[in-house]
Amino acid sequence: MLKVCWFFISSILSVSVLSSPVLAQQWQQLQSLLPKGTQVSYLVLDPHSKKTIASFQEETLKTPASVQKLLTATTAKLYLGDDFRYQTAIQGDKKALKAGIYKGDLSLHFSGDPTLTRQHIKQLLQGLKRVGVNKIEGDFLLDNSAFNGYQWSNGQAWNDLGVCYTSPTSAIIVNRNCVQGNLSVPAEQAKKARLFVPDYEPVDITADVDVVTKEQRDTLFCDLELTRDSHNKYHLWGCMVPRKRAFPLAFAVNDPNTYAQKIVEAEIKQVGINLIGDVKVATLDYQKTVASSSVLASHLSPSLSALLKQMMKDSDNLIADSLFKTVGAHYFQQAGNFRNGTKAMKAILKEQGIDLENAYIADGSGLSRHNLMSAELFMSVMKFVYQQEAKLGLLDSLSVAGVDGTLRYHKGVNAKALKGKVIAKTGSLKGVANLVGIVKSPTGDKLFVLMINGYNQENSVTRAVIPRVEKASVYLFEKAFFKHIYEGTTPK
Incomplete structure (x- = not known):
């Protein structure tokens, strides 16, 4: 059945020199491979000739899911820079330490580092002990001032x-x-x-x-x-x-403050520091704390490039939303949250000629159902990333079909001819299957945005328009879509 199905797909893809209306009609014929009721938008572009190869409802706003992370990665690269790292630090007044006793409160500043572990906290406390702190006659404050507002974006299930x-x-x-x-x-x-x-x-x-x-x-x-x-x-x-x-x-962990508080309490005892006071969560004035104290022990996260590679290839939501808030914090010089993250992202990208005013952006991960983007808007970002690769170096963070990340086993690009040829960011939620990236075709790179929303694979029915195809499928459509890009012709 599969061979017969591919014979049918190949028959609608076997085109030579066609007029644009005929070619557009053949692209739209691919939609018969989708489950009934599915909403689809796409835009395919030749970045060198700047010609549009195919488009359909490219201005329609749809749920982006995790392809939203392409915006987050681009914004973070532009504003935070390659050298950015999260710093988690224990701070205090060195003058308050005498004979192993620290008189007063110490603070542990958390920066929203999505890679920070319990082991890192232990190492920070061991570093505190190495500088001579054996006893604290005061409280140990967990500073959560880096972010404020909701811990989840509006519109998450x-x-x-x-x-x-x-x-x-x-x-x-x-x-x-x-x-x-x-x-x-x-x-x-x-x-x-x-x-x-x-x-x-x-x-x-x-x-x-x-x-x-x-x-x-x-x-x-x-x-x-x-x-x-x-x-x-x-x-x-x-x-x-x-x-x-x-x-x-x-x-x-729905209450990160209490969770961290108990971990720090346990680790302080484990490293042998006598805490007379309590471990407390506090929102401090970080700038004043920095000005009036010294860093006694610190931990740095991996570099931004490493964080982005993990975020994009594994579609890591925590890294994405933390970077989103961090960009907001740095841009507006205040505690980061989803609101100023949105404003900062739009402002930073607009400076590069990418206008997202028609988009609704609720977070950096794409988890929110409130997010709305169009294929046209995503293509403006993808073109910029492609053209600025020497400066941004983001293409290596995209997943590669059949090789790594979320495309390693993705059924829609697992054809032998497409292995290593489709390089993209995926975006999936219930009823959402999106892809944004590059197809490395024999005739040169092609940029694409594919947004599939509102599909119900479980109740897909036989599509009478496709002879011998038992059941419509998002993956079947994707296979045909990318085969067309890879092997198809460009309209003159």
């Missing part, structure tokens, strides 16, 4: 907030604000699943999950559910079917 790909973007981030665990079925006849969460994690997670057959699960309309409460309390309930391997869990 509420039932996604308990899982780690939507971990909150706060100034205080430890271990990606994520706790790992698992659920397992301890015995063949077990009626309840067993929860495992490491003892060292300062969270309260309980479970009451029934083990049922697939038939029982379908009859009862039962699934695994999660209830979240304040102070990092979670309860798993519902049901699951037996499985040989443990079911992995990843809980988003």
Whole structure:
């Protein structure tokens, strides 16, 4: 069936020199490969001749999902620069340290570093001890002044907030604000699943999950559910079917302040520092703190280039939203948040001739359903990134079909001829499948934006217009779309 299907696709793609209307019609014929009701926009451009190869509803605003990260990466490169690193620092007055005793409060400034771990905090405290601090006669303040406002962007789905790909973007981030665990079925006849969460994690997670057959699960309309409460309390309930391997869990830390507070308390004791006061979260005037104190120990994140490579190839939401807020903070010289991040992004890109006033931007990750972008707007960013590659160096951060990142196993570009030829950023949410990038065709590079919204793959029906094709598919459309770009002709 697949060979017959590809014969049909090839037949509508086998074109020589065609007039633009005929070519446009053949491009639009590809849409019959999509599930019924799907909304699609696309724009394909030859960056050298500057001719449009194909376009359809390129001005229509759609949900961008993670292709939004292309904007974030471009903005961060332009404004923060390659040398940018997050700094987490313990600060205090060196004059207050005498004979191993520090008299007064010390502060640990968090900068929103999405890579900061518990081990890094331990190393910071060990560094504090190396400068002679054995006892603190005061409080240990966790400074969260780098960011303010909501930890999640407006428009995120509420039932996604308990899982780690939507971990909150706060100034205080430890271990990606994520706790790992698992659920397992301890015995063949077990009626309840067993929860495992490491003892060292300062969270309260309980479970009451029934083990049922697939038939029982379908009859009862039962699934695994999660209830979240304040102070990092979670309860798993519902049901699951037996499985040989443990079911992995990843809980988003909904109260990063309390989580970090407990970790710092434990690590202070572990390194042997006697704290007379308490570990407290505080919003300090960071500029005054810097002016009146010294850095006693510090930790630097990887460089911006390394952060962007991880953000783009792995579609890392936490890095994206932290950079988004950080750009807002640096641009406006105040605490970063989603509001000033939006204003800063639009202003920075407008200085480069990229006008996003018609777009709605709610975050840097693309998790918000409020985000709205068009294929035309994305192409303006993609053209800039392509033309400024010598300055920005962003193309290496895009995923490569069949090679790495989110395109390594992507079904829509897994044809042998496309391996290494499609270089792009993906964007996926429920009912959303977008791609922005480059096709390295035999006739030269082609830039493309493909935005697919509102598709329902589960209930796709047979498309009568496609002989012998059993079921329409987003992946089937993508295969044909990229095959057309790779092998197709450019209108004269």
